[in-house]
Amino acid sequence: MTEQQVYAIGNCIVSPLGYTSDQTFNSIVNGTSMLSLHKGTFDLPEPFFASLFDRENLDKEFNCECRYTTVEQAAILAAARAIRQAGIDPSQDNVLFVISSTKGNINNAAHGLQDMTPYVWHTANRIAGYFGNRNMPVTVSLACTSGIVAQIAAMRALKYGGIGASGNRQTYRYAVVVGAEELSKFIVSGFQSFRALSTEHCMPFDANRKGLNLGESAAAIVYTIGTDIPKGSLVMKSGAIRNDANHISAPSRTAEGLLRAIQALGAEKDRISFINAHGTATQYNDDMESVAIERAGWSSIPVNSLKGYLGHTLGAAGVVETILSYNSIKKGIILPCKGTVTPGTVGKINPCMELTAQTDSSRNCFVKLISGFGGSNAAALFEVL
Amino acid sequence: MITVKSYCKIDGRTISANGETVSERPDGQSLKDWFTNVHKESGLSYPKFYKMDNLSKAGFLAAEQVLPENEDVQPKEDTAVVLFSGAGSLDTDLQHMETIADNNNYYPSPHVFVYTLANIVCGEIAIRHRIFGETMCYIAESLSAEQLYSQLLYLERERNTRHAICGWCDILKDECKVLLLHVEICPACSTAENEEEMSYFRKQLTEILYSKQ
Numbered sequence: 333m334t335e336q337q338v339y340a341i342g343n344c345i346v347s348p349l350g351y352t353s354d355q356t357f358n359s360i361v362n363g364t365s366m367l368s369l370h371k372g373t374f375d376l377p378e379p380f381f382a383s384l385f386d387r388e389n390l391d392k393e394f395n396c397e398c399r400y401t402t403v404e405q406a407a408i409l410a411a412a413r414a415i416r417q418a419g420i421d422p423s424q425d426n427v428l429f430v431i432s433s434t435k436g437n438i439n440n441a442a443h444g445l446q447d448m449t450p451y452v453w454h455t456a457n458r459i460a461g462y463f464g465n466r467n468m469p470v471t472v473s474l475a476c477t478s479g480i481v482a483q484i485a486a487m488r489a490l491k492y493g494g495i496g497a498s499g500n501r502q503t504y505r506y507a508v509v510v511g512a513e514e515l516s517k518f519i520v521s522g523f524q525s526f527r528a529l530s531t532e533h534c535m536p537f538d539a540n541r542k543g544l545n546l547g548e549s550a551a552a553i554v555y556t557i558g559t560d561i562p563k564g565s566l567v568m569k570s571g572a573i574r575n576d577a578n579h580i581s582a583p584s585r586t587a588e589g590l591l592r593a594i595q596a597l598g599a600e601k602d603r604i605s606f607i608n609a610h611g612t613a614t615q616y617n618d619d620m621e622s623v624a625i626e627r628a629g630w631s632s633i634p635v636n637s638l639k640g641y642l643g644h645t646l647g648a649a650g651v652v653e654t655i656l657s658y659n660s661i662k663k664g665i666i667l668p669c670k671g672t673v674t675p676g677t678v679g680k681i682n683p684c685m686e687l688t689a690q691t692d693s694s695r696n697c698f699v700k701l702i703s704g705f706g707g708s709n710a711a712a713l714f715e716v717l
Numbered sequence: 718m719i720t721v722k723s724y725c726k727i728d729g730r731t732i733s734a735n736g737e738t739v740s741e742r743p744d745g746q747s748l749k750d751w752f753t754n755v756h757k758e759s760g761l762s763y764p765k766f767y768k769m770d771n772l773s774k775a776g777f778l779a780a781e782q783v784l785p786e787n788e789d790v791q792p793k794e795d796t797a798v799v800l801f802s803g804a805g806s807l808d809t810d811l812q813h814m815e816t817i818a819d820n821n822n823y824y825p826s827p828h829v830f831v832y833t834l835a836n837i838v839c840g841e842i843a844i845r846h847r848i849f850g851e852t853m854c855y856i857a858e859s860l861s862a863e864q865l866y867s868q869l870l871y872l873e874r875e876r877n878t879r880h881a882i883c884g885w886c887d888i889l890k891d892e893c894k895v896l897l898l899h900v901e902i903c904p905a906c907s908t909a910e911n912e913e914e915m916s917y918f919r920k921q922l923t924e925i926l927y928s929k930q
Contacts, residue, residue: 468857525825576849
């Protein structure tokens, strides 16, 4: 019997570059970015360079008299479009929602804790509840790795089922993974205090990189499990999460966690078209990733970072970048790092500097890397049939 | 097969381990001061402890209780940290909020901001015990034996985890509820159906939850 595999049947990106995956991907292929300097936005005393939603426009696109916050609107819009593409009924009990957002509606606590809305599980309930789904959503909170961790959690739920409230075995046929993040004074001020932000366009893997740019986005992928997988599908082959056990805000210099996550994937080097790195453009992150890639023996494989198009979209990043990488493989291309001029990292890597055609059809896999505070690292291997 | 080896409970008044009281909180003492005293009295000198927020302090102290004293401090990849929390990092989120509410009195700090993520406590436990395995953190409305068991079941099926530090870790202002377990995972010894294992685990967890200590 052929082994059951987890594969995607619908996806959608809602970003400042567009409200569908195609719109966002095509803008990126054309080299477009909405990253710009914002002065006075969110009442911040210092300017910041970021990619933000046009809130009025998003509200129009959402087109509902109901009261939803920006992060909820973006998440629901992305999920609704991915679900429509998948052609499933999201209110059924065999559908599980997996939500990834680092700060959800934290903005609602700006004047203290007045209601339950700043609890991230509440935001998750709002999103799953919109679709009439009655299962308790799974809400992952693993800092910036959350978007990949959510997909790993979804894969496991589909493969192994779960335990229902009455103690009986529960199986899921579909998992809707939703990553979403809106920026706020809370998030931007914190990253500024860390001196992690660049006041100019970010430069992933560049020798002169000065820090990251933040961004807002939402994205959703509907996964299912089976053996009869249509051609062109995105298959999630494996995923791993490992800790650096080193420092809560600085990555391991020897990339202990990320290297272990990569090694746990069981990836065949010759099948990989490119590595979609986290590539935040901070000194530490990009060096750490380069060390992991070199130690894994993958220095020759093209590496890209998509942060120069959409910024670092935190809890959404893993989901957004998985969809963009899937589209790249389908189109037979490798997207270049935007903003990078002179690559320079501690570890030897092969950053993709211009839009490149992938001519080897046996290279239909990509690896997604992601890391975050708390020493978290995750890696996932995807194949496009 | 998933077996509970030891457990630690912390509420607003008591820290207990495997049913024995470890510390009682003196009246009027803040959680922070209480945790600091417990750390001091334990004889463990871990300088990073003082920088932690209350969520991490609570998780750290509970992990000290559930792991064996003669613990092997070699790097280990076969151990996971799987935590659930209701409020997540809200306790520290509110502190960060205070520092940015007024632009005339604006003092955001990286030392506070780093703790505005629920998974930092997993990282602190991983650093202390040299755990290079999986760290997972979920936000949930309440502690559910079923959800926790599902996650442990996945680790068993993935076959690379033998131990998990897992449970519920929740702090908000003066309220504290921690239930941390050290469980052993043995993929090869799973003989019973999952339903049977689950009902046994649920019974164990319910007993621990509702026991006074």
